[in-house]
Every structure is written in structure tokens, then in C-alpha cells.
Amino acid sequence: xxxxxxxxxxxxxxxxxxxxxxxxxxxxxxxxxxxxxxxxxxxxxxxxxxxxxxxxxxxxxxxxxxxxxxxxxxxxxxxxxxxxxxxxxxxxxxxxxxxxxxxxxxxxxxxxxxxxxxxxxxxxxxxxxxxxxxx
Numbered sequence: 001x002x003x004x005x006x007x008x009x010x011x012x013x014x015x016x017x018x019x020x021x022x023x024x025x026x027x028x029x030x031x032x033x034x035x036x037x038x039x040x041x042x043x044x045x046x047x048x049x050x051x052x053x054x055x056x057x058x059x060x061x062x063x064x065x066x067x068x069x070x071x072x073x074x075x076x077x078x079x080x081x082x083x084x085x086x087x088x089x090x091x092x093x094x095x096x097x098x099x100x101x102x103x104x105x106x107x108x109x110x111x112x113x114x115x116x117x118x119x120x121x122x123x124x125x126x127x128x129x130x131x132x133x134x135x
Contacts, residue, residue: 032125039122042115051106056126061106062099068127073100087120 032040043049043056043064051061058065062072067082075098080086089096094106111119 030126033121035118035121036125037122039115039118039120039125042111042119043122046109046111048119051104060104061102064123065126068124070127074098075100084120087123088116091116091119 043052048064049056052058052064053061056064068087070082071079072082072086073079078097080097090106091109091111094108098105
């Protein structure tokens with residue numbers, strides 16, 4: 001079990017390394033709050049796009065777009081609303097719950113409480129004001 005978890009973590013980190021260039025597409029715009037803008041920067045500098053997608057539409061990790069306020073189903077069949085508490089838990093303890101359909105574990109982060117709040121604000125912003133094509 002420990003060996004397979006290590007392999008999964010290595011695979012996730014390799015994916016992160018290969019695809020974590022940026023985070024927002026230059027062809028998309030979204031209206032962000034000041035805290036959400038700081039959260040976008042946190043997401044970009046910490047490689048979140050590597051798993052959550054360059055446009056936050058999802059990839060090997062769940063999408064940020066439309067996540068906040070949605071009902072999330074876990075591998076064990078239970079559900080939760082993606083609110084501040086759920087997102088905080090998922091960032092602080094990424095192995096606490098695994099979203100159904102996503103096999104790779106999210107790597108541990110070393111984000112400060114402020115960075116976590118900013119990232120949650122960003123996820124909230126892109127959920128309520130999804131990216132649209134730039135003019």
C-alpha cells in the first residue's frame with residue numbers, strides 16, 4: 001500500500017512538473033475580487049494548474065471552475081458541499097477525502113493560512129464568474 005501511494009505521488013508530481021506552466025489562459029478572463037487575485041497568484045506559483053487544468057476546468061484533479069457551492073461526491077459514496085470548510089480541509093489535508101473519479105492524491109502543500117484563504121477566494125470567484133472568451 002505504501003509503495004503504491006509513493007508511486008502515485010511521484011506520478012502526480014511528474015504531471016505537476018510537466019504541466020504547471022501558468023494557470024490562466026491568456027484567452028480567458030474572469031472578474032476577481034482583490035483576495036481572489038491574490039489566490040490566483042498563489043495557484044500559479046504553487047503549480048495548481050498542473051492537476052486542476054490551465055483554465056481551471058479540471059484535468060487529473062477536479063476543476064476549480066464551478067466547484068464552489070457544488071456537491072462533491074467522494075469515492076466512498078458520501079457527499080459534501082464545496083464550501084470554505086471543505087476546501088480548507090482539502091488543501092490542508094488532501095488525503096482526508098478523495099473525490100470520485102480522481103485517483104491521484106493531491107500533494108501536501110505548505111501554504112500559509114492567508115494563502116489558503118486567498119486560494120479559496122479564487123476558487124469562489126471562478127465558480128461564480130467562470131472564465132469567458134476575451135474580446
